[in-house]
Amino acid sequence: MITKMKFITITGPRDDIDRMVDTYLSDYEIHLENALTELYGTSTLHPYISSNPYTEYMERIDQLLVYFDKERKHAEETSAKPTKEAIRQFIESTEKNIGSYQQKDVELKAVLEKKQESLELIAPFVNLDYPIEKIVQMDKIRFRFGRFTHINYEKFKKYVYDMSPSIFVECSKDEEYTYGVYFTPVQYLQRVDALYISMNWETIFIPDEYNGTPKEAVQTLQKEIKTINEQIQETQAAIRGMLEPYAPALYGAKKRLEVLSHNFNIRKYAALTRDEFVQKETRYLLRGWMSTKDAQRFFEETQADPNVEVIVEDDDTPHGGGTPPTKIRNFALFRPYELFIKMYGVPNYREFDPTWLVALTYSLLFGAMFGDVGQGALLALGGFWLYRKKKADLGGIIALAGVFSVVFGFLYGSVFGFEHLIEPLWLHPMSEMTQLPFIGSLNTVFVAAVVFGIFLILTTLVLNIVSGIKTHHTAEVLFDRNGVAGLLFYGTLILALVLFMTGSRLPAAIILAVLLGVPLLMMALQEPIVARLEHKRLEGSEGPVMFAVQAFFEIFEILLSYFSNTISFVRVGAFAVSHAAMMQVVLMLSGAAEGGDTNWVIVVLGNLFVIGLEGLVVGIQVLRLEFYEIFSHFYKGDGRPFVNNVRYETKARN
Structure with a gap:
């Protein structure tokens, strides 16, 4: 069933909109319309534009909640509604308590990130059995760390390597690349670089911070990363222990911020109005649809509040926001x-x-x-x-x-x-x-299926007539193939078939002709009949011959649709x-x-x-x-x- 709706208008002082939504409107279901669009052309209306003040606090509280498991549930339902200022003070106080530990956690993560980047750089060359510092200190020989795609590496070996005054040391492979390093005398460096680049060589710059072979450097880095991870875990455990007593409050504050942020975004549907000759303050304007029951309850609840004015309109008035939305x-x-x-x-x-x-x-x-x-x-x-x-x-x-x-x-x-x-x-x-x-x-x-299909078709024709009466579509109710004319024709046809099948006496031929022919002509001639009744000129008329042809095919299409709809239930x-x-x-x-x-x-x-x-x-x-x-x-x-x-x-x- 479709819920009955009422169109309401809510207005009040500009800075009171958040309180109104949080105190009253958030407890109701409402389909808001854009007030600027609904009242287009009113010169005193302006959009309600302002940045969301809750975004910063939500980011800061997320940085605190990151120390807890994601699956943890602490946001118990509560009737408490702390204000933005109370939440701000709570967040700042909590951040102050863990400030030194949080700073240490940030610094350790930064060091860890650098170590991991260094490990990712050197790891592909772990099979190079020569100290990196000695490679860097060579005077007469130059080197380049880098990689080929597998296809380009095969081409390099086939066409370029033999003509290049260089030594290439293959180090490792992954799904896409072959990693290695090449060495060449100083005097051939430019020529060798050009040859390698022609095969899409990608140079990887290795800093001189490594000691020993790449394998030794990787082992050293892995140990350092393990140590740093242990320090991070210890630091986070200490932070988690300090935050544990505040966990329910933190999750509750997060939930409250989400609600406040959601409520704040209601402003995009609002309009601001101010007329210096009538009123001295700027007021917000919200318009939308509520169920009749909710609209009445909302109106009564806000009656005692001097800063909230609610106007409940009838859904059929011209100022009612057009056709109401459908709530099933x-x-x-x-x-x-x-x-x-x-x-x-x-x-x-x-x-x-x-x-x-x-x-x-x-x-x-x-x-x-x-x-x-x-x-x-x-x-x-x-x-x-x-x-x-x-x-x-x-x-x-x-x-x-x-x-x-x-x-x-x-x-x-x-x-x-x-x-x-x-x-x-x-x-x-x-x-x-x-x-x-x-x-x-x-x-x-088969017979039972067709009989049931006939019953459904007759039922839907009746439903269409009732719906047309409710919406005041008189022409469709009378002349449409799914209206009175269609019901009379189809019902008469089915009745005649039933009488024939049961061996009963059929009505007189003239009666059948009238009951079948008149509704059929009404459906075929619907447009000109409606135009004459409404005293309108029929558009697109191309003469009596073409009109007769069109009416013939219209009748044929109507008969075919009734037949196909009925037989479809077979x-x-x-x-x-x-x-x-x-x-x-x-x-x-x-x-x-x-x-x-x-x-x-x-x-x-x-x-x-x-x-x-x-x-x-x-x-x-x-x-x-x-x-x-x-x-x-x-x-x-x-x-x-x-x-x-x-x-x-x-x-x-x-």
């Missing part, structure tokens, strides 16, 4: 099906919310197409677990669909594909046939039969159909295969029926969803 609220059983509604489009505020209809029809159609007691029970249990543990709406849909599969499993007498364990309460889908006049013998499930029976047929194949492969020894491995695997494959296909086919054969008759889905801009939910941070 349904019973917990139907709520998962809002997923499908949002996939198609949120209902317009003045439209019918089809969630409950989708929940019932989707589950019913799924059960009819996938009727099996055992497989349905597995779907129900799996969907329920998915919905409870993972909070997935799709799990709730699968669970309810599985329940209806169990129901139809009893109607069909099918348990994991075995149709002899229980007697069907209705029929076996593959064997039960019905004799129809003119058509002959037809599967009963797939319900087709999948019920195919499900039974697939399970018969599984039982045949397992040997159970012949009454001999049953291979239960094949039975289990076959059932799992059918549940996975056919369950997915049936789910998609039912959704197609919902979107094309049901929604197309009454549902537009052109609304805008309700977005809660203010209320800060804990789950938004997780």
